[in-house]
Amino acid sequence: MKIKIAKIVILLSFITILLFSIGCTGVQREPIGFSGVNSYEGILYIGTTDGRIVAVNPESRVDREVFPSPDGEWEYSPIVPSTGWSCSDSSAPVSIYGTPVVTDGLACIGIYNGKVLMMNPIARNSNLPFPQQRDEEWSYPRTDELIAPIVGSPAILDDIVYISCSDSMIYALDRRFGDELWKSEPLGDKLWVTPVIKDDVLYVSTFDGHIYTLSATDGDLLPWSFKSETGFISSPAIYEDIIIVGSFDRNLHAVRIGDNTPLWSFAAENWFWGTALVDDGIVYAGCLDGKVYALDVLTGDKIWEFNAGESVVSSPIMADDSIVVASEAGDIFIVDKLTGRGKSVMGLEGTDEDIVSTTGAIIRSSLCYSEGIVYVHTQNDVLFAIDVEQANISWMYSLEQEQDK
Amino acid sequence: MTDLWYLIIVDPTLNGLIALSGALPKQVQFGLAIILLTVTVRIILLPVSLRQLKSTKAMQSLHPKMQELQKKHGRNKQKLQQETMKLYKESGINPIGCMGPMLIQFPVWIALYQSIMRALATTPENLLDLSHRLYSWEAVSHALPLNNNFLWLDLAGSGDFFLAILVGGSMWVQQKMTTAPSADPKQQSTAQSMQIMMPFMFGAFVLMFPSGLAIFWLISNLIGIATQYFLGGGWGNLTNPFSSAESKSKK
Numbered sequence: 257m258k259i260k261i262a263k264i265v266i267l268l269s270f271i272t273i274l275l276f277s278i279g280c281t282g283v284q285r286e287p288i289g290f291s292g293v294n295s296y297e298g299i300l301y302i303g304t305t306d307g308r309i310v311a312v313n314p315e316s317r318v319d320r321e322v323f324p325s326p327d328g329e330w331e332y333s334p335i336v337p338s339t340g341w342s343c344s345d346s347s348a349p350v351s352i353y354g355t356p357v358v359t360d361g362l363a364c365i366g367i368y369n370g371k372v373l374m375m376n377p378i379a380r381n382s383n384l385p386f387p388q389q390r391d392e393e394w395s396y397p398r399t400d401e402l403i404a405p406i407v408g409s410p411a412i413l414d415d416i417v418y419i420s421c422s423d424s425m426i427y428a429l430d431r432r433f434g435d436e437l438w439k440s441e442p443l444g445d446k447l448w449v450t451p452v453i454k455d456d457v458l459y460v461s462t463f464d465g466h467i468y469t470l471s472a473t474d475g476d477l478l479p480w481s482f483k484s485e486t487g488f489i490s491s492p493a494i495y496e497d498i499i500i501v502g503s504f505d506r507n508l509h510a511v512r513i514g515d516n517t518p519l520w521s522f523a524a525e526n527w528f529w530g531t532a533l534v535d536d537g538i539v540y541a542g543c544l545d546g547k548v549y550a551l552d553v554l555t556g557d558k559i560w561e562f563n564a565g566e567s568v569v570s571s572p573i574m575a576d577d578s579i580v581v582a583s584e585a586g587d588i589f590i591v592d593k594l595t596g597r598g599k600s601v602m603g604l605e606g607t608d609e610d611i612v613s614t615t616g617a618i619i620r621s622s623l624c625y626s627e628g629i630v631y632v633h634t635q636n637d638v639l640f641a642i643d644v645e646q647a648n649i650s651w652m653y654s655l656e657q658e659q660d661k
Numbered sequence: 662m663t664d665l666w667y668l669i670i671v672d673p674t675l676n677g678l679i680a681l682s683g684a685l686p687k688q689v690q691f692g693l694a695i696i697l698l699t700v701t702v703r704i705i706l707l708p709v710s711l712r713q714l715k716s717t718k719a720m721q722s723l724h725p726k727m728q729e730l731q732k733k734h735g736r737n738k739q740k741l742q743q744e745t746m747k748l749y750k751e752s753g754i755n756p757i758g759c760m761g762p763m764l765i766q767f768p769v770w771i772a773l774y775q776s777i778m779r780a781l782a783t784t785p786e787n788l789l790d791l792s793h794r795l796y797s798w799e800a801v802s803h804a805l806p807l808n809n810n811f812l813w814l815d816l817a818g819s820g821d822f823f824l825a826i827l828v829g830g831s832m833w834v835q836q837k838m839t840t841a842p843s844a845d846p847k848q849q850s851t852a853q854s855m856q857i858m859m860p861f862m863f864g865a866f867v868l869m870f871p872s873g874l875a876i877f878w879l880i881s882n883l884i885g886i887a888t889q890y891f892l893g894g895g896w897g898n899l900t901n902p903f904s905s906a907e908s909k910s911k912k
Contacts, residue, residue, distance in 0.1 A: 287784040353785055368784075407785055445806065448785065463806045486802055489788075505802040527792050544792050569789065620789070 287368050292355035292622025293631040299328045301363050303352030304637050304655050308333045309365055311377060317653045330380040336369040337400045354409035355622050362392060364410045366419045370402030371395050394434030407448035413472060420447035428475055438475040443468055449491040461488035461501045482511050489527050495534035495553050502528025508541050510556060520556030530571035540579050542568030548581050550596060560596030564589055569620040575644045580630045582619040590647055613649050615640055675776040676796045683804025692811025695873055699880040702769055710888055717839055719754045777873045780807060783817040816873035824875045829864030831882035838889045838896060
């Protein structure tokens with residue numbers, strides 16, 4: 257009898273291990289997150305892959321002070337109720353994809369687990385329980401309830417926080433108290449984008465191929481919307497009255513607000529995942545085909561292309577007269593915005609592809625430029641500071657928790 | 662090796678599944694595509710399945726003779742084994758004949774499994790990964806992103822008890838129909854335990870894995886049952902679910 261049970265247990269264990277190893281290792285199912293960096297009054301705000309929101313003072317990192325230093329540094333680990341099976345109340349860490357947005361000294365972030373958080377650096381620095389309502393801290397929803405996953409970053413205008421959600425709705429929340437002011441009607445498919453606000457109008461691109469315009473005041477759908485045959489994958493970028501957005505058909509589309517047909521479409525070899533950067537009449541768009549394209553915003557004509565070698569997930573960023581680009585493989589490039597050629601090289605001078613540095617880790621999150629330095633958050637939770645003029649790594653700091661280092 | 666596996670097996674299946682979804686009504690596209698692809702694959706593998714069925718049937722036809730052998734040499738295990746092998750040889754049956762076709766089908770099931778999991782792309786990381794596996798076909802780009810809803814199910818979600826019961830129940834029926842009786846009481850007892858444990862285990866898997874995968878298991882089981890019924894000659898052992906208990910009580 258014992259042998260029989262043992263045989264069955266061994267066989268079942270084998271099948272279970274086989275299924276899980278084939279299924280789970282082949283396809284990663286758990287969200288990890290790739291939050292970008294934001295700089296506000298000299299402090300950097302980042303969401304880590306282990307679900308913490310971290311404020312880093314570059315000066316303290318240069319001085320190699322113990323983290324968190326009293327000079328504006330802090331970290332906070334939001335905990336949400338676990339959605340798994342459990343006999344008792346349990347909680348789980350969170351995943352963060354959006355980049356923290358800081359306004360009037362308060363940091364706001366939407367987390368994948370379905371909460372929006374507003375944090376006061378003073379309260380977080382003092383390690384007080386969250387939320388400190390008198391310090392204008394809040395979470396939405398206030399209770400243990402969760403809304404659908406949030407992937408995009410918050411957009412803030414005046415006293416309203418706008419956030420898109422996987423339940424296909426836009427939420428407008430009071431910036432000071434976190435009260436829900438309104439939520440839009442469902443906009444078709446799930447929303448993984450950051451809404452763009454221009455002249456009191458919200459612009460949202462959707463997975464089912466729409467660009468919707470909503471009133472920033474009450475969330476009502478405005479008369480003009482655009483419908484494409486294929487879904488949109490990237491968040492929209494707006495330049496004057498032209499919306500630039502990437503779609504699942506591997507095209508970057510430009511749509512003039514009010515028109516029903518695209519102004520132009522530019523085909524590449526893969527999706528334009530990151531939001532395009534538009535400056536001085538030129539669109540700079542990173543593509544998952546490993547290239548960065550510079551296109552005329554009015555005609556879509558290609559001005560130059562730059563080969564980053566591997567997929568470009570994060571959006572290109574403007575750093576004075578250069579474009580800084582990060583490939584998913586971890587290489588960072590500084591590209592002349594007029595010619596598409598590298599300006600300075602470490603050991604590779606003269607080539608078209610000017611590698612400034614390699615971080616050695618995956619880069620998917622948004623970059624941040626401040627006072628000559630580009631900040632990069634890699635998937636292994638290391639924060640790199642790249643000196644654009646010197647074209648080298650100025651400093652780097654591991655954001656992993658002390659016990660994990 | 663992994664690259665080759667994806668290049669030859671997984672990527673074509675994945676792109677085929679997505680392109681097929683694009684040709685179906687948006688409301689039910691992915692669920693229906695999973696069903697159609699599962700049916701297609703089962704039809705392609707029908708010759709293999711029939712061979713497996715034939716082996717199982719042949720094993721079943723030997724059941725009375727094996728019972729005789731059991732009565733005759735029940736106390737001498739070595740002799741029983743020798744006589745059983747002799748019987749197999751005389752009847753032209755390979756006792757592991759049922760295993761061969763199963764092994765051939767296994768990579769196909771794994772490819773389907775991986776394709777469904779990848780196509781669902783529930784997280785941004787999954788979607789990024791998916792982008793590198795897609796062909797530049799218009800049919801593929803127009804189908805994306807796939808609609809995860811099918812009937813009452815979120816195909817990317819898990820934890821549907823009704824679906825778990827359906828998968829577990831259909832697996833039990835299929836196993837009951839196809840499992841060949843054994844002359845050895847120990848083997849028979851083990852097979853019976855497996856018939857109960859496997860449906861329970863897969864029922865539990867349904868609660869843990871995306872419903873899209875459970876749909877694949879369910880349809881696969883139903884096709885297995887239909888194949889057995891129409892081509893294998895009826896309900897098989899299902900019509901006599903207490904056969905082993907009876908034989909025990911006779912003893």
